[in-house]
Amino acid sequence: MGGVDVGGGGGGKRKLDSEINMIPFIDLLMVTISFLLITAVWSHMARINADAQVPGPPREVEPDKVEPEKQLHVEMRTPDKFVLIWKQSGTVISTVDVPRKDNLITKDGKKSIRYPELAQKIEAEWKTVGTHRDGTDKKFDQAILHTDNETAYVYLIGVIDAIYQAHRPYNVGGKSEQVPSFNVTFAVN
Amino acid sequence: MTIHQPGRRLMHAVQLKFVHKKVTGHGGRPLAAGLSLTSMIDFLVVTVVFLLMTFSASGEQPINKNVRLPAAENTLDMIDAPIVAITGSAIIVDGNAAGNTRAIEDSKRLQRVDELFNILKGKREVWKQLHPGKDFPGVVVLQIDQEVTAVVVKSVFQTSAFAGYPNVSFMVNGLPKTNR
Known part of the structure; x- marks a missing residue:
């Protein structure tokens, strides 16, 4: 005892x-x-968020007209380069080409791909052109992903992951935390 | 009957002398090994603490066996939401077929997946009936195989949005974050 x-x-x-x-x-x-x-969970699943820009239900009072914001269009239509285009209401503000290197890693049949150069370039672009950088700002900059119909999903995730590498402070409940700088959506065409 | 100091009781009643000898080591190397109780309890407590710290109350998300998820680094924690699994041949919601991946790939154009739309819309109506007066979160988790083409991804994405789920999450395998 x-x-x-x-x-x-x-x-x-x-x-x-x-x-x-x-x-x-x-x-x-x-x-x-x-x-x-x-009851242990050994495989840790995670998620990557995307926001479909669907208009909400019609309102009784028409909201005030707001100036269209700058949006980052990420084009992955060619196998050799990405094109980053900042647009504001259809007007092109700037265009940057980023060389594309598909570093595909396969492990146990599961693929992953990283685009570190693209991530660095997007982060640098956001720091110079991005609008919503302050921690008190509740809105986020918008990134729109353009791709052809044949691209495999693993490549899309690689690009979305690169877009989400840029982080900004966000004040919630009196404390500041780091959140992705962009909201990502897909272009229809 | 006189009172006397009790001696060793273990195996005194056992008549099998050869067993007694073997166990106690008189016949050679003893079979009975000592176990340090303090070390054992220390080990058990450390194991319990480790398992409690890594315990997840949310449980494991069911993954379709035909889906191989890609990996990503900048991820969020999983949430409780309807899961749409998209394999190389079918779109599946709760184990029921909700569309054909091949048909979308063959058509080579973006389209609304009617079966998926009806199932998601039905789920939305059920949620609203179960939670009257609450705002619908509109979150759906897409569990997509790594080889599925973009036309299917975009079709399902758009169908989910039109069915009332504009917040779409893509399930991935989480990678450890590298230092930036």
């Missing part, structure tokens, strides 16, 4: 010593370990 001796117990008083019965204690630990091992 395991025990804890805290002294006392003299003069006819009740003893302060207590004993732990080790057998049920070890049983409890074993059962807890078994339960936790059985």
